[in-house]
Amino acid sequence: MGIPAEFGIKIGKLPVGRLDQITDVPGVSVSHVTLKQGSIQTGVTALIPHKGNCFREKCLVAAHVINGFGKSAGLIQVQELGTLETPLVMTNTFAVGTASTALIRYMLEDNPDIGTTTGSVNPVVFECNDSKLNDIRGMHITENHVRLALERASGETGAFEEGAVGAGTGMCCYGLKGGIGSASRLVTLGDITYTLGTLVLTNFGKLHELVVCGRPIGEEIEDQGFGNEEPDRGSIIVVIATDLPLSARQLGRISKRAQNGIARTGSITANGSGEIVLSFSTANRISHYPDGDLIKAELLHEEKMDTVFAAVCEAVEESIISSLLHAEVDESLKGKIRSLRDYLWKE
Numbered sequence: 001m002g003i004p005a006e007f008g009i010k011i012g013k014l015p016v017g018r019l020d021q022i023t024d025v026p027g028v029s030v031s032h033v034t035l036k037q038g039s040i041q042t043g044v045t046a047l048i049p050h051k052g053n054c055f056r057e058k059c060l061v062a063a064h065v066i067n068g069f070g071k072s073a074g075l076i077q078v079q080e081l082g083t084l085e086t087p088l089v090m091t092n093t094f095a096v097g098t099a100s101t102a103l104i105r106y107m108l109e110d111n112p113d114i115g116t117t118t119g120s121v122n123p124v125v126f127e128c129n130d131s132k133l134n135d136i137r138g139m140h141i142t143e144n145h146v147r148l149a150l151e152r153a154s155g156e157t158g159a160f161e162e163g164a165v166g167a168g169t170g171m172c173c174y175g176l177k178g179g180i181g182s183a184s185r186l187v188t189l190g191d192i193t194y195t196l197g198t199l200v201l202t203n204f205g206k207l208h209e210l211v212v213c214g215r216p217i218g219e220e221i222e223d224q225g226f227g228n229e230e231p232d233r234g235s236i237i238v239v240i241a242t243d244l245p246l247s248a249r250q251l252g253r254i255s256k257r258a259q260n261g262i263a264r265t266g267s268i269t270a271n272g273s274g275e276i277v278l279s280f281s282t283a284n285r286i287s288h289y290p291d292g293d294l295i296k297a298e299l300l301h302e303e304k305m306d307t308v309f310a311a312v313c314e315a316v317e318e319s320i321i322s323s324l325l326h327a328e329v330d331e332s333l334k335g336k337i338r339s340l341r342d343y344l345w346k347e
Helices: 075-081 093-110 143-155 217-223 248-264 302-326
Strands: 029-037 040-048 057-068 088-092 124-128 180-189 192-203 235-242 274-287
Touching (some): 029 143, 040 093, 040 143, 057 075, 075 274, 088 143, 093 143, 124 192, 124 274, 180 302, 192 302, 248 302
Parallel strands (some): 088 124, 235 274
Antiparallel strands (some): 029 040, 040 088, 180 192, 192 235
């Protein structure tokens, strides 16, 4: 999907994947459950990192907290051990506990050894606060919603919806309608072409800060009489996936570069905003039950990291703008929020 073609926006110079989404990375799948009914504007987004058993075949992973105003689950173990052993779930702030329980139950079904003959499992759940547009106090997300999103993701491949869907249903970004966005970039090293993809949940920023391809579109919109003087108390979740053979340390390095992509869209990373990045590689999976004491793995040379850094910056920037341009405002939200689609130029 990527940014709709009618806007004529091209971000960066690197080639994009076939779908221009995180699902261009082989094995990665994404799906949503969306709740839209009057004051209920929320949902769940699930990401499956690969088609095998995530617990038995762990991905190398790293997390980076840019600004820690967030309530995510599972990041402490991720940062300590550098492995990912569950799918990823995104939802609203008050549903983190529900999502964690549902994700644990999902993992227990295929892994009877968890909690018996082996250790526990580390569910990874991300959140943003959708209370401006959603009745968050109603606690409308259930375990069934989370389970359905996971089942859909495990059974699907390819393109997925962006914008005001799933976890992005009730989100606001730069004073406009935010949501889910995604992009991908291709990185060729020698004779092999690898893929790096990003997925964002956008819920941050003030209108006057918004920049699109260097154009201060937020200031222009404010000049038209539509402003946003509320404090920036939002967040952004960034997920980076790749089939590049990166170590957990290198994944930590690319996680830090996500900030560059965020900043290119105008964000100052406000005091009340939670910016959290998680990066994983589908190469060099770590077996939960190893055959021996040593693990052999190919790793990318540090001198080749600059191209990967560029891919991250471009894909994160594009994902944010894509989330805004796909986030249409339905009738139930008219008067509460507007869409960037209403203002941005088209070719």
